[in-house]
Amino acid sequence: MNIRLNCYMLGILLMMGGLPAVAQNTDTLRLSEAIQMGLEENYSVQIAANNKNIADNNYTLGNAGFLPTLDAVASKDYNIQDSEQIFASGDEQNVSGARSNSLSASALLEWTVFDGTRMFISYDKLAELQQASAIEAQINMENTVADISAAYYTVILEQARVNVLQNSVDLSRERLRLARTKYEVGNTSKLEYLAAQVDYNADTSALIQQKEQLYNTKVDLNTFLVREPDTDFAVPNQIDANMDLSIGELREKALSSNPNLLLARRNQHISYLEVRELEAERWPQILVNLGYSYNSSVAEAGFVLGRRANGVNYGVAARLNIFNGFNKNRQIQNARILTENQDLQLKELTQELKAQLEKTYINYTNSTILLELESENLEIARENARIALERYRLGNSNALELREAQINAVQAESRLIDAIYSTKIAEIDLLRLSGQMVSSR
Template sequence: MKFNKLTFLVLFLLTLHSFSQEILTKKEALEITLKNNFGVKIANNNVEVAKNNSSILNTGFLPTASVISGANYSRNNQSLTFTDRNTGGDSQISGSGIVSKNYTTALGVNYTIFDGLGRKYNYQQLKETYNLTELQARATIENTYLQLFTTYFQIARLSENEKNLKEALSISKRRLKRAKYTYDYGQSTKLEYLNAQVDVNNDSITYITAKQQLSNAKRGLNIILGIEKETNYAVETEVDYNTMLNYDDLEVKTISNNSLLKQNEKNIAISEFNIKVNKANYFPTLSFNASYGFNRTENENLINPFGAKLITSDGLNTGLNLTWNVFDGGARKTRVANAKIALDNQEIALEQQKVSIKNNLKNTWENYKNQLFILKAQEQNVLSNQNNFDRTQERFKLGQITSVEFRQAQINLINAKTALNNAKFDAKLIELQLLQLSGDILNVKL
């Protein structure tokens, strides 16, 4: 049996042991999601339904054909009464169990020659509906893409924070060990030792909480991936930014490629065809029908000696039917008027959506630029706090500063690293939001 790469990857992830830590790359996560995610599966099925509906088999362009066949059997008692004109008297003959058999077979064909072009416009409307469903599926995939990497980068963020907190806990434990030695040998007060214990406990609680948050995030990612069995894996924490982004280019792409705007444009096209479909009802309908039939009747033991015992008939029948609903009480006029109003609403909604999306794009772009600036500032902040902590740690070992000052430097470093992680992954998520708005998110390099 042959397995492709994706199948192997899914099976591999499902069989990971709790003690293993395999790297789930962004590319692999995306491949698994597109294959297994429940929302994506439903969207793809909806596309298949729309494709079936837009087939010529569902438009009325093709003729219909039917075969009708039947057989009847009857067994009756019969009696005949005759009047003698000469004598004026009546005579009667009767019989029982008189059998009659009838066999019929017919093949009929019907075809609508002209219906005011209603079929044509309906077919085009179904095609636009199919295109709309494809755009809806694309929007679902884009949203799933963003949801996937929001959770993926949240795991990366929590993994980095856990690493930093684990390092901080190790430093606090070494400080506690040193405080115990100095207290045991009478070189410091018990207060120093107790403060070190409190800090270790606080760091332990913070570290355990971070681990729990990380586990919860991984379970959330499993749902997006469509994997039922809980797995233990690590994710990539490196982040690359698209340095080629330009606001003017993003704005042009957004107006032409944004999935929500494209859906609204398709809704307008569907509404336009809906008007034409309703107007087609003003015209007459011309249809053609043809049938070929065969009939056979057998009458046995007729009381009437002059009756036919076998009757057969066959032949071809054809005809044209013209139907024209001259006046229907104004229902057609009402439907056309409402269809025009629906079209007007769709056009208004499109303009409203354009204004809203442009505003969202502008806000997201400015937020993105600010976040990149914050990222640079936080990188420098971490360097400064790391340098300050290293110097403070040396002075603490020499007994030149108190444990309170040392702890403050440690907290400052932890906070700076956490802020850097937040800035790093927030900037990437905002970048993905920009790409989603511009319709380019599915083309981004991972």
């Protein structure tokens, strides 16, 4: 069952004989349009998407250490020297400014074929990091949708309050007109006329302040949508609230779909894989290598005036750390402690989620009860205000009676607006806690 609240104060319109509400001349912004705009333009959403792309790029066999490395090196060297050589035969060779140059090039392929299964563990960890990044992006999206939705309904709330106060000003203006007419014909005192003027001014002042509050909430929503702060827009005249949320279904969804809980579980498994990575480093590494080299040199002095060599080299190597100051044991112990911390954080988050869900649902339930109660109160206040206005017109009541009926009607409408708004905000929080904020849109 859905409850729809009309933001215009229909009861006041009736008692005023059909006075118009505040006109809307700008285009109406729908919630779906605001959410789409926010998800496309919001900076935090874009940053989260970029972080997810980084995690996607990191999830490769090469980054995990499965693939070989291939390096190529080439160099060309030149040398100018003065040389003086005396041979065993007694001959001498003196060369001034002797030039020489050498060219070398090599390529080396190195491949780790065994590292204690560390590469397999690293690949699994990269997969977990990729999934964790996707969940973080989901958390950001859900929070953005929740923030936009709350800001959107706050605009509707403040607009509804503007309409209530506008109608209250219209009623005060009508009362002021009647009081002035009665005063001019001598049917009432100047005191009553001045009291009507004071009440009209007070209502006008409240309306001005409320319009300022409405403007500020529109600025807040524009900020979420990455628009110019002064961009004007209209909103629908009602808030639709779902009255059928079930605590049992919400509990089940929260434990299985809450993105913060899902992220904590991923981080828990990542910590476990990091321990296994460190333990794998205790095993020896076995590497195979294959290389090719080419060298040539030319000289103007010396025994060898020219030389060239090229060939292939290959081999197998094993590497094992014997002792590193017990640092490996320390690292593994710390990693296990961090894993234990992740377990504790997961339990703590689960407990906090359950508590927050229960408190939010109680708020939601109470808001629905208040909504029904305030709806009934509003009907009574409407009828009382209509009767009070007619009695004042006929001279059968005084200004205090009309003012009290007016205030009661305004307060009843305001409480009803607040109740439907509180119900909707609680609904948004429940959907966010149960991981349904995006899927429900």
